[in-house]
Every structure is written in structure tokens, then in C-alpha cells.
Amino acid sequence: CGTDDQRSDFFAFNDYSWCDPSSFTQSGWDQKVEKFSNYSLPLFLSEYGCITNERKFNEVSALYSDKMTSVYSGGLVYEYAEEGSGYGLVKINGDSVSENSDFSTLADAFSNNKAPSGDGGYQSDGKASECPSKSDTWEVEDFTGQQLPAIPEKAKQYMKDGAGKGPGLDGDGSQNAGSASVSTATPGSGSVTAVASNTATGGSSSSSSSGSSSSSGSASSSASPASAAQSLIAGDLGFAPFACGAVVLFSSLFGAALL
Numbered sequence: 001c002g003t004d005d006q007r008s009d010f011f012a013f014n015d016y017s018w019c020d021p022s023s024f025t026q027s028g029w030d031q032k033v034e035k036f037s038n039y040s041l042p043l044f045l046s047e048y049g050c051i052t053n054e055r056k057f058n059e060v061s062a063l064y065s066d067k068m069t070s071v072y073s074g075g076l077v078y079e080y081a082e083e084g085s086g087y088g089l090v091k092i093n094g095d096s097v098s099e100n101s102d103f104s105t106l107a108d109a110f111s112n113n114k115a116p117s118g119d120g121g122y123q124s125d126g127k128a129s130e131c132p133s134k135s136d137t138w139e140v141e142d143f144t145g146q147q148l149p150a151i152p153e154k155a156k157q158y159m160k161d162g163a164g165k166g167p168g169l170d171g172d173g174s175q176n177a178g179s180a181s182v183s184t185a186t187p188g189s190g191s192v193t194a195v196a197s198n199t200a201t202g203g204s205s206s207s208s209s210s211g212s213s214s215s216s217g218s219a220s221s222s223a224s225p226a227s228a229a230q231s232l233i234a235g236d237l238g239f240a241p242f243a244c245g246a247v248v249l250f251s252s253l254f255g256a257a258l259l
Helices: 029-035 059-063 101-112 153-161 225-230 240-258
Strands: 011-014 043-048 075-077 090-093 096-099 206-209 212-215
Touching: 043 059, 059 101, 096 101
Parallel strands: 011 043, 043 075
Antiparallel strands: 090 096, 206 212
């Protein structure tokens, strides 16, 4: 919910509720598809692959069928390399990689259930959900803070045109390739509304900006750009720290002389 620059780009969750032998309805996946059917952003399984019983990966046939592709964008099987938990598809020992039985089972499941062509039947006219009112279970208020970073220009191009041909091992490296793009987003959620000041006292705070205020026990903040930096300036030092330091130094020297 919220404005374009506030909303998530996608939603993913772990789901181990399908444990073979099972089915689309027995596992409850049908209910989840119905629950998420009105989502207007991509959704996928960040982890799946129950090991309670022998893994047959029958859920793959449902995940890539028209029962789910209009809502789910596939998923990630957990996990590639065995780490002692029993979920690994392969075992890695130095430079050696050996396949577990789960590997071929999953490969067969993918082979027998091709990814959908086209867009999978997704909702192209989906709209953002309406944010619920603040409550004890939803402690979120309308965004009133600073502007969010804008998406980098190259990332925009990627989202529009795709990754293209990968450079493989001959490229410059993904973290170093291309030029930097740094800017703030077009205000859709609001601009800067408050900055910290150096008037915080006794754990109490109040914030003033754009005609709104809040208090939570507190600090006070004015909308002056200089005040944030001023709050970091140390106060005047008294004589006490130097006197204590001198006493410690004298005691150390006196003790050393007695040895």
C-alpha cells in the first residue's frame, strides 16, 4: 500500500507446507492462491521443499500450472548445497560436487513441468492496496520523513529491457560496471519534514515540521538544516576530567617508584 516510492517491489515467503504425498488442496496452497489473488506486485516462494517425507517435488507441477501462475512467479527450492540439515541437492567437498537423489528428482519435476509462456496470466490492472489505519497490530503511519532514494538509471533500464547477454567471466564485475546514479525520488510520499536539533533534554522529545508534531517522551526538533550538525557538537569540558586524570597518573608513577 502507499505511494509508488513507498511500496515494495515484490513479496516472497518460505512455504514448507507441501510435504509429499500431498496435493494442491491438501497442502492448503489453494487457499494461499486465493488469499494473494488480489496482490498487485510479484509474489514468489523464497524457499520450498519439505523433507518430512521423501521428496517427490510434486508441488512443482502445481506451482508452474495455471492454478498458480496468475498469482505466483515460481519459487526457489531449498537448498543447493548440503549444509547438514538434509535439504541439500548436492554435496560439495572441495572442488568435488556430487548429486544427491533429490537433485535428479527435482530435475525430472522441472523437465515434466515447463515454465509458462508469456505472462502466466497475471493481473495487469492490479492496483495498490489501501493501507489500514494505525492500530495495535499495525503500527505504521503515513510516511512523513525524508525523501527516498531514486532507483538507479541502470536499474530502471534493467527492469524495462531485461539483463541482456551476460558478460560471464570477461566482464568488469557487476559491482563495478557502469556509472553511478545517485538522486532522490520524485516526492510522492513527502519531502523532508524534520531534522534533529541540539535541544534534547532529559529523554524527552518533540518534533515540529510541516505543521505536524509528535511527542514520545522526548526530544525537540526544529526544521533548521544546521541543527542536525549542531546536535553532534560536544559541550564545554570542565576541569574535573583533567583533575581525575592527574590523580591517576600521579598514583601510577608513585606505585612504580615503590617497586
